[in-house]
Amino acid sequence: MQRIVLLVAKATIDGMMASGSAARKPTSEPLVVLEEFLPYRLNVLAGLTSSALAQIYAERFGLSIPAWRVIVTLGQHECRTARDMAPDGVMHKSTVSRAVAALEKRGLVTRRPNLDDRREEWLTLTSEGRAIYEAVAPEALAVGERLLSVLTPQEQKTLSTLIEKLTRQARLLAPRDAGEGEA
Amino acid sequence: MQRIVLLVAKATIDGMMASGSAARKPTSEPLVVLEEFLPYRLNVLAGLTSSALAQIYAERFGLSIPAWRVIVTLGQHECRTARDMAPDGVMHKSTVSRAVAALEKRGLVTRRPNLDDRREEWLTLTSEGRAIYEAVAPEALAVGERLLSVLTPQEQKTLSTLIEKLTRQARLLAPRDAGEGEA
DNA sequence: CACAATTCGTTGCATGAGCAACTAGATTAA
DNA sequence: TTAATCTAGTTGCTCATGCAACGAATTGTG
Numbered sequence: 001m002q003r004i005v006l007l008v009a010k011a012t013i014d015g016m017m018a019s020g021s022a023a024r025k026p027t028s029e030p031l032v033v034l035e036e037f038l039p040y041r042l043n044v045l046a047g048l049t050s051s052a053l054a055q056i057y058a059e060r061f062g063l064s065i066p067a068w069r070v071i072v073t074l075g076q077h078e079c080r081t082a083r084d085m086a087p088d089g090v091m092h093k094s095t096v097s098r099a100v101a102a103l104e105k106r107g108l109v110t111r112r113p114n115l116d117d118r119r120e121e122w123l124t125l126t127s128e129g130r131a132i133y134e135a136v137a138p139e140a141l142a143v144g145e146r147l148l149s150v151l152t153p154q155e156q157k158t159l160s161t162l163i164e165k166l167t168r169q170a171r172l173l174a175p176r177d178a179g180e181g182e183a
Numbered sequence: 184m185q186r187i188v189l190l191v192a193k194a195t196i197d198g199m200m201a202s203g204s205a206a207r208k209p210t211s212e213p214l215v216v217l218e219e220f221l222p223y224r225l226n227v228l229a230g231l232t233s234s235a236l237a238q239i240y241a242e243r244f245g246l247s248i249p250a251w252r253v254i255v256t257l258g259q260h261e262c263r264t265a266r267d268m269a270p271d272g273v274m275h276k277s278t279v280s281r282a283v284a285a286l287e288k289r290g291l292v293t294r295r296p297n298l299d300d301r302r303e304e305w306l307t308l309t310s311e312g313r314a315i316y317e318a319v320a321p322e323a324l325a326v327g328e329r330l331l332s333v334l335t336p337q338e339q340k341t342l343s344t345l346i347e348k349l350t351r352q353a354r355l356l357a358p359r360d361a362g363e364g365e366a
Numbered sequence: 367c368a369c370a371a372t373t374c375g376t377t378g379c380a381t382g383a384g385c386a387a388c389t390a391g392a393t394t395a396a
Numbered sequence: 397t398t399a400a401t402c403t404a405g406t407t408g409c410t411c412a413t414g415c416a417a418c419g420a421a422t423t424g425t426g
Contacts, residue, residue, distance in 0.1 A: 030259040031320035034252065038327050039232040041346050044273050046229035048353035049222040055357075064382080069217065076213040082405060090227050092384055097406055119391045119404040137214035143356060144221050150352045155345060162334065162342050163224050169333045170231035173326060174238075247412080265375060275414060280376060302374040302421045 049147060056139050061132055062106075066091055066099035068136065071125065074109065075133040080122045088171070108132060232330060239322050244315055245289075249274055249282035251319065254308065257292065258316040263305045271354070291315060 034040050050065070057063040063071065073085055082093040082100075100123060103109040108129035114120040125133060148156055217223050233248070240246040246254065256268055265276040265283075283306060286292040291312035297303040308316060331339055 031317065032255050032324060033259060034255050037255075037323070038330060038342075039229075039236055039323075040252075041350070042225070042229040042232055044271070045346055045350045045353060046222075046225040047273060048350065048357045049225055052353065052356040053222055066383095069223075072215050072217050072220075076216060083403090088227070090230060093405070094385080094407080095383060097404095098382085101406085117392070117404085121405085134214065140220070140222075141215060146356060147221060147349060147352055150348045151345065158341060159221075159345050159349075162338060162345070163228055165333045166330060166342075167224070167228045167231065169330055170228055170235065173235040173329060174231045249412095266373090276375070277377080277415080278413065280374095281412085284376085300374085300422070304375085 049143075052143055052147075053140060056143065057136065060139075061136050063132075063136070064099065064102075066095050067103055068140075070096065070099050070103060070123075071108070071129065071133050072137070072140075074123060074125045075130070075137065078122075078124050080114070081120050103129070232326075235326055235330075236323060239326065240319065243322075244319050246315075246319070247282065247285075249278050250286055251323075253279065253282050253286060253306075254291070254312065254316050255320070255323075257306060257308045258313070258320065261305075261307055263297070264303050286312070 053068075054065055057065060057068045069091065070085055073079060079085070082096040085091065085096045086093070100109060100111075104111060108126055110124045110126055112122045112124065114122055151159065236251075237248055240248060240251045252274065253268055256262060262268070265279040268274065268279045268283075269276070283292060283294075287294060291309055293307045293309055295305040295307065297305055334342060
């Protein structure tokens with residue numbers, strides 16, 4: 001790769017990071033260093049963990065991430081209504097709608113009209129749905145554990161606190177409803 | 184809303200979280216509590232911050248997130264090649280390709296063939312591109328700052344370390360190339 | 367030199383997600 | 397009662413994204 005050599009020549013001192021990437025001196029000083037930019041780093045991390053999980057959900061159980069979320073939620077508390085599935089506004093209501101439709105078609109979830117408010121419908125896991133839940137959940141947890149395994153218990157607690165604080169703050173900065181979805 | 188009343192009656196003790204969501208006792212014990220599941224929390228946080236930023240990128244400058252990343256990268260070091268734009272595999276190469284095409288059409292970026300390896304092309308910000316970079320960057324940074332403002336300097340350092348560790352680990356767990364894109 | 371293997375980058379295709387418009391049901395007030 | 401407002405959820409449309417196949421150029425091997 002004489003390309004690199006050439007570039008190193010051109011690239012006075014500057015960054016020259018290990019990753020084999022080549023760079024030339026910028027015209028003016030960089031204002032943002034992407035790799036140090038918190039939102040970017042958060043997204044990379046979230047993206048990676050999402051991929052790890054999505055692989056399990058999809059390849060082994062044919063579940064999309066929204067579908068997985070619906071299932072977990074129903075495994076936790078048999079609730080209903082698109083909004084309750086996404087307490088904050090994480091996941092668009094149309095996303096939930098479609099995920100539920102797909103799950104129903106696969107026979108993993110049952111709809112039952114709420115007679116007290118017929119706009120809504122109660123959702124429940126079928127026994128088959130629960131079976132899948134019980135199969136996926138441990139694997140998902142395992143990934144979570146493996147991820148956390150590089151942190152001490154103390155660090156894990158700290159992390160939790162920090163995420164909490166940042167999330168609260170992010171909610172203030174983000175457009176009223178926004179959020180979105182994977183993982 | 185007598186619905187809630189009804190449900191509270193049915194929902195022995197259980198969760199009954201503040202958010203006005205209603206729940207019924209699950210058939211068996213929940214295996215995963217979504218709100219405590221790290222990958223989920225990371226995604227919510229990343230999603231929120233993405234939204235906050237995307238709003239700026241899009242509404243005020245007509246930039247998608249991949250486009251923004253390309254611009255920042257070029258603002259940092261004038262590099263080229265899809266791979267160098269996404270050092271790790273964050274951002275698919277097709278994503279980068281399309282982002283660059285769009286930026287070129289808007290006259291924010293210039294392509295110049297690399298004569299030493301004609302598969303590649305050098306990318307540079309045009310002066311107009313740089314102008315946008317210099318306009319967006321401070322705003323993006325400001326969002327980052329406002330986000331971090333809820334943490335003490337010490338906490339910020341800790342956070343950085345934790346993200347670093349987790350990211351390294353996540354890379355091991357995720358499918359070889361995976362990653363993806365927003366922020 | 368020729369042939370396989372790799373790499374950069376683009377593009378067609380299919381899928382997934384958000385938006386917005388809409389239906390249906392519920393709630394409030396006149 | 398009736399009309400206006402609001403909420404739950406669905407669906408058509410559009411667009412972004414990932415994948416996979418491809419073309420072009422380069423590198424490595426026999």
